[in-house]
Amino acid sequence: MAETAPTKTSKSGKKPSDSGAAVASRVKNQSLGKARDAKQDEFYTQLSDIERELKHYKKYFKNKVVYCNCDDPRVSNFFHYFSYNFDRLGLKKLVTTCYKSQHRDLFSQHDSEQAIHLAYCGGNAGTGVPDPEEIGIQYLKGDGDFRSEESLALLKEADIVVTNPPFSLFREYIAQLIQYDKKFLVVGNQNAISYKEIFNHIIENRMWLGNRSGDMAFQVPDHYEERETRFWVDENGQKWRSLGNACWFTNLDIAKRHEELILYKEYNPRDYPAYVNYDAIEVGKTSDIPANYPGAMGVPVTFLDKYNPDQFEILGSSRTLGQPMSQVAERGSYAQGGPRFYLANGDGTYQRLYDRIVIKNRMLKAS
Known part of the structure; x- marks a missing residue:
């Protein structure tokens, strides 16, 4: 077998053939692999x-x-x-x-x-x-x-x-x-x-x-x-x-995408508590969205399967809208983690919720 000359490398350690495009291509190959x-x-x-x-x-x-x-x-x-x-x-x-x-x-x-x-x-x-x-x-x-x-x-x-x-x-x-x-x-x-x-x-x-x-x-x-x-x-x-x-x-x-979601529940503060770190109410199930609430509501991510842009407006999510709990409550009174909404337990502690999407009903005007 014939010998071949060793490949020269630059001070950066790259071979001469390592153009930007070649390096980018290898990175793509590695990521897809x-x-x-x-x-x-x-x-x-x-x-x-x-x-x-x-x-x-x-x-x-x-x-x-x-x-x-x-x-x-x-x-x-x-x-x-x-x-x-x-x-x-x-x-x-x-x-x-x-x-x-x-x-x-x-x-x-x-x-x-x-x-x-x-x-x-x-x-x-x-x-x-x-x-x-x-x-x-x-x-x-x-x-x-x-x-x-x-x-x-x-x-x-x-x-x-x-x-x-x-x-x-x-x-x-x-x-x-x-x-x-x-x-x-x-x-x-x-x-x-x-x-x-x-x-x-x-x-x-x-x-x-x-x-x-x-x-x-x-x-x-x-x-x-x-x-x-x-x-x-x-x-x-x-x-x-x-x-x-x-x-x-x-x-x-x-x-x-344009089918109206039928709402039959009525808002009351007991069944729809407000978050402590964002001005919105908690709605645990899409089917429980109150028909008469004009303000911001936090709903599960699965709401998107029923989302009608003619009926609802999406304002954001708990990952970006929630105020840090360190600014709201004492350390140790709440479960730490990534950005989420929290509800008060009534005993000085707070419950951390799953991801929520924040929506408003376009059919209602906020007072």
């Missing part, structure tokens, strides 16, 4: 869940380019759905890309570590789901990261993005869609609502929850470790996990 490996972010959405949600958006897809940028067409149910319904939806084009395989034991059975790209323009009417191999799978030069130059070029050509992105990169993923002014419908975790960036998008009506939230089951790769809860293996040996707080996020308007 961590998202998929350490975070175990590969949750494969069931076709039935896709069908149940997508039926509410049919009018948006006519003559549009749909981009699924976290989907291997050989195994993706998003590709299955859109290719099978290509003509019924009136699509112009379907594009899918996926991050390169990092594990030989992934249930998708990748035989290559190259990222792939597929573009489908129809022509398979009445014959079922087209075979990706027959359409012509193309290999990307890069790794298929949704932030790569190749993926961004495809994103710019797309009208609507529909996929299940890595949950641990959700903030960055949504930020990219907002930046490029794309319509989208993506699977996520309701915990993402607590992210400052995501919540700000919701307040500004740049995104909202889709039609369905709650329990969803996902196929996961074989290398995922078993868990005591919300995990099972089916009769075919396929591993599954379920999430009780899965949901769809979108900026496509749907009828549910």
Whole structure:
């Protein structure tokens, strides 16, 4: 074997080829790899869940380019759905890309570590789901990261993005869609609502929850470790996990978003105590929102599943609005932690609550 000269390094320790772009690319690769490996972010959405949600958006897809940028067409149910319904939806084009395989034991059975790209323009009417191999799978030069130059070029050509992105990169993923002014419908975790960036998008009506939230089951790769809860293996040996707080996020308007929430409770100070560190009342359940209270109310995060922007205004959340308890009560009289609202227990101590969203009823005028 011929010897090669050692690579020179600069005083900074970087190789001469380590341009800013190259370093940034490696950082992206590492973060996406961590998202998929350490975070175990590969949750494969069931076709039935896709069908149940997508039926509410049919009018948006006519003559549009749909981009699924976290989907291997050989195994993706998003590709299955859109290719099978290509003509019924009136699509112009379907594009899918996926991050390169990092594990030989992934249930998708990748035989290559190259990222792939597929573009489908129809022509398979009445014959079922087209075979990706027959359409012509193309290999990307890069790794298929949704932030790569190749993926961004495809994103710019797309009208609507529909996929299940890595949950641990959700903030960055949504930020990219907002930046490029794309319509989208993506699977996520309701915990993402607590992210400052995501919540700000919701307040500004740049995104909202889709039609369905709650329990969803996902196929996961074989290398995922078993868990005591919300995990099972089916009769075919396929591993599954379920999430009780899965949901769809979108900026496509749907009828549910404008359904009036029927309110039947009446306000009284005993059932609706005021917080000690913010001027609002506590409403423990969305169904308990009083019909006659015009002021600020703290409601659970799950309220967003019923949120009608014509009926309610979102003012903020307990993470940003609550006054620090150190300015309100003596240390030791309350449970410490991140920003939250507190209620008085009546004995000099205070109860720390879960995250709350602060709303007002637009139909009522504050006195």
